[in-house]
Amino acid sequence: MSGDHGHEHHIEPWGPHDWSHGAPHNSFAPLVMSIGFGVFLYAFANIFVMGGLENISSMAGVMLGFIIITIGLIIWWRQDMSFDGVYEPQGVGAPFRNIDLRKVAMWIFLMSEMMVFTSLFSTYIRYRLGIPNCEDVFLSGEWVEGTTVNCFEPAAHLIASSWFHLAPGAVNTFALIVSSFTIVLALKTAKMSNKKYAKKYDIETANVDAHRSRKVGIYLGSTLFLATLFLTLKLIEWFVGFPTPGPLTDLNHGHSEIKSLFAEGYTIHANAYTNYHYDTSYHGGHDIPTDSALYAMLESGAHPGGMMMADIRVSASTFYVTTGTHGVHVFAGMVGLSYMTFKALRGGYGPSNAVSIEYFGLYWHFVDLVWVLVFPFFYLY
Amino acid sequence: MGIASATFDGLWNHYEMWSAIVGAFTFLWLAHHSLVYRSKDGDDDWEDIDGIKVGVFPKHNDDLKLELAWTIVPFILIVWLTYYSWGPINEVWADPDDPDSKYGLECGTDGHDPNKCYHTISIIGQQWFWIFDCGNLDAEICDSSEYQDLNGTMVPVLKLKQGEYYLANLTSEDVTHAPWFVKFGVKEDTVPGLETAMWIAPTCETSNCGGDQGESSLILCTEYCGDNHAYMSAIVTVVN
């Protein structure tokens, strides 16, 4: 197999590696990517300072950071491009006997990712149980129009209020599940032996490879497309909103469009958030449950009614940062997917070299697994 | 003269005794072994007990009885120390509405025992000075009107009475601070947006607290709070 113990091999920090022998390879990628992260973090901190837009000019620094990271990635992939699965060391001894090292490394990486999302969920649980729920405060009547109340407004209160609001989130969940499925199909296609492949698609074994590369490329490409769809729908839901023309308007009880979360005022700076849910005069007040204290106070005239103003910055922050971190992980997956699709179309994946799709699949299913928990907690409940 | 409150001194002496014992035991053992088991002359004729060779995992050298001994004995010492320091918790964190705690109930509430009750004061921490509020307690029990120069800055003086007990409600206007009554050995953080509490039982060294002007000691800020964290101190004077 490999191991050229002793002879002096050429140090190729830029170009494709001769993977037929083991370590060490030299590579500029680590140094370049670290500098890229440094520039990105430095520049991003100069754009916004303490919530205010300080100087937009340092957006150039952020772009520069991204460019340097991409250069680093390209070097990393150039060296990986020549990898044809010959050098795939396996675990020795308990506990990971005969399992590929990269698979063990991926699972250990997922253990760390679990802790990241546990920290985000612990923050969410602590704040949701620590700060009184806005709706309970509203229905308890302990508020006066004009003064802001500190309360926890779960995004679900806005999103799960109507089918249309729920649509982007729901479609996203379906998109992620389909993308998990296409990754599994890509893996199956790549691993299928030439004979079975030829029989299945009844083509001669000669051009199985070309046909397979195209098919695996299509599956990976569709996963990439679904991931992009996921992120675009999320951005629409956050910033853009979408119209509901024609027959949909009356379905959307008269509104011609669904406003984005930002337009609804549900932002991380919202310290005076007003919403029709918290307006006693909305719908002539018959939305207010009769058994609530507020209803009794309104009846007895003890409460002047009006619009409750709420400081919901904490709940908005937990919502945006948790779903945002998940979004960043989807984006990281897209970066990996773009490389793999490019490699697949160039015939990189065959029965002998299908495992890297499986390992990326582990990461991708993990991201979908996190969404299975994030979606109900943040969007539905 | 004790370091801080009597409870603290009791605990401190007890822990110091045990530390001395454990320390002496370990260091005697260390000194003995490192002197007695030195390789005598050069290192050729030492009696190679375990026969250590390169590339060979050495012979196990363990003795279950011994290892169990120095697992269980420290554990017993630890359990004893936990039990010993469990008692004072009731003093440092007594329950304000438990009549038979050290401080009893609040003076003036119905059913309080007159010679075992506490007064409530409030301490507010702000970026870089303390605000003491005695509420409507009469000046003889608690008075926070005076100021005094302390190393160049004017700091408030809290005048308390010996033998009285005080429950201080703490909060902060901006960042975390923590009043540390150095002589009474108590501190608790003032967290913005949260009300915490701390018991103060002022005592003096001399019985009549040094005549009428009382015995003063320092209150330091012991939770880092920014630029003038070191200047954010105050004086507590205990009168008889």
Added chain:
Amino acid sequence: MMNKRSLIQTFAIFVIIGLALNLAPEADSLPSGIAGQSEKGCICHGAIPDSGVTPSITGLPSTFNASTTYTLTVSFTGGPSGTDAAPFNLGGFNLAVSSGTLAAVDERVKIENGEAVHNGIDDDEDNNGIHDSVEAGGEPITSGNDFTSWTVNWTSPESGSTTFNLAVNSVNGDGAASADDKWNTMSVSVSGPSSGIVAEPLEPADPFVVLATLIIVSGVLLGAVLLYTFYRANPDGFNWESFAPWITGWLTTTDHKKVGTLYFLAGFFFLGIGGIMAMIIRVQLAVPGNDFLTQDQYNQFFTMHGTVMIFLAAMPLINGFANWLIPLQIGAADLALPRINAMSFWLQPVGALLIFTGIFSGAAADTGWTGYAPYIVSETAHTGTTMWVAGQIMLVASSTLTGINFLTTICAMRAPTMGWMQMPLFTWSIFVANLMLFISIPAWGVGLIQVYLDRTIGTAFYYVASGGDPLLWSHLFWYFGHPEVYVVIVPAFGIISEVIATSARRSVFGYRSMVYAMAGIGIVAFIVYGHHMFTSGMSPTLRFVTMLTTMLVAVPTGIKIFNWLKTMHKGSLIYRTHTLWALGFLVTFTLGGISGMFFPSLAMDTHLHETYFVVAHFHYVFVGGTVFGMFSGIYYWFPKMSGKMMDEKWGLLHFLTAFISFNGIFWPMHKLGVMGMARRHHTWFVSVDEYTNIPAEMADWNLFISVSAFLFFFSNFILIGNMIKTIISGKKAPADPWGGWSFEWMCTSPPPTPSFDPHNLPVLHDANEYHESEPGGFTKWFAGLMVPEDDSEVSH
């Protein structure tokens, strides 16, 4: 031998170095950062000096002549002065002079104990905005605080120079102290005729200039040493052409030995920088009421000292040992993922650059290494804090990648004949340390990202007004913080186990109980972190629970110490420097462990928390434990890494000076802490007659500490000198100089690249004969879990 072109280039390098050396003192940082304004202005109107108010003094000569009277006009502009219509209560001033006398010119000014102050009392008792005199029907009497400028007479002294400290208030005139009243201060100094040989008062050396100079000097020294070792490596290759490939070799290496050396370089460099900061802090604390550092600068120094020492010195040194030794000890060619190993190294220096950006702007992070909320997100924290947080996010990424690499390597790449219970104890310690680090660091990463977003785009995780909970940060930080301090000490345990066993020429006592003790520490580390927050307003139930669990921590550590002592029983101890350091570790770490036992009991912790007793404890465990363990490891493994034997005499000198001065520094701190010296205070005061603070004799203890601190700092250069001397002219080292048993002593020193040929990995024999007993229930169950022995990997 060097052609003309490279001669010129070499000459150019020396010119640049020369320039850098003498430019260093001028390495000034932005003036805005280190404003000279005294920070003790009047703090009754609002908390912080407001740059909107600009005070000024006119009428001052450039140089005054002896004892002449000058009329000065003191005035200010800006601030809310007199926004109300009624022309009264505009503002006030306070002028203090360091020499000469002040006199009032008109009734607007009065002189109070030598300082000129506006002569104005609140003229609006019922503060309804109308002057009392007007209310009483009379003419509005104008008084001192109805103006924004005043005139004062100042008679100058015979000689010397005088500093004028002016503090001005600009109030909105509503008669009540409110938050929007602003104040600001300025100070200017004027020099008079020099009387004879009056020494020009030394401008106090600005600590940041001192720090920046020392950083640049140590950087240049490091560069010079590297160039010299490059030269000695092959003298005739010392030219420009062969320099480029050499440096690329180091910048792009993924070989675990070279990355290990890079880690050592970074670790020692920052150990030096952290040490310099410690020295500056000790200069400040040497005498009571010292003002070498203002409190603001002191805050930056202790924050950076903590961050640099833990994250940029101790962790890289541990990674240096781990990178060098793990593949060698388990018989692997290299780590599982070499390029990710290089990446996790390079993230650290770039992260360090980010952390240090604050220093150059003079507004470095001043939040303490713990960075408690809400101060870290408040306006008063320095702008450098965001960069400090960003730099640490990169360190989190680096540690996560290291964790993946080492866990995979140790779990899956051991030599076939090495089972879990045949691994050397140092490998076990790195395994447990990386497991703890790897599981706990995401909590800190999430906390840091929350603070980073709070300070940039303005999310409200720790914004108290919107319901943000400052204790969430303490929880997330200490959930990581306590396992982190065990991550820093457990590798030192591993090193000490190896060194004591080999020095006493016995196998370590109770190998299995050592492994279970380390596993025990690994688990307990996660359930005890509450003892850092006993007085912090955390939920009292959790404080009580963590009191009980913290008591447990002493048991596994006690087992290990007793096992080390028993290892020496009937051994035949060879006294080399690494043995001395291991025994030194045993002394200082035991003392640190014992002083640590005072904190779990709540009643004592309410007195001891945030005092110098805590500082003493954790320095005994950090420096006495980790750093002494590292020193022992360096003397033990340096022959293997460099192929040359170190000088024992220098080693003994280093041990004696460092060990004694270390105890000189930190032992008295226990007493200081208990007597009342609080942590993170930039100065302390001895008790005066009216109130008792630290007793007077403590003053010389602090001076004693500062002196031994400098001794300790310089004693460590003996080690650096020893290492350089050994690299250049050390005696050739045999493969196994100390008689160790593990794999690293089998290969040559320095080991070849790749370390072991993957074809014929080393075979580990076992001196204990195992009688092939029937495998127990657990082993059978576990065997069922694993992939069967024979068939190839299934997922192909």
Added chain:
Amino acid sequence: MNFYGLMILTAIEVGAVGVDLSAFAESIGATEKQLTFGILWGIGIPKFIMIAAIFMHLYGDADSKILTMTALFPAFFIIVMIFFIGLTSPGAPTDLPAWCRPPSWL
């Protein structure tokens, strides 16, 4: 097959929230919030298991068992974090509950 199962479960989940269940909730004596909470957990857990088991090869492969152990290893630390950070709220030390206080004779 696994894919279709997941799609159906997600549809139920979204439906449960979209449809107004207050009437049904009254009948079983719970508020709509609690009912939705129950449904979401009821569907969330099987989805979690289906993805982990089938898509991530944690069931049915030779290396599944050992990798499931690896996946479950951080469970202890997750539980510690959820209990210590998620479910505690700050408070004054004086309201230490009775079971933590020492017995009166101490």
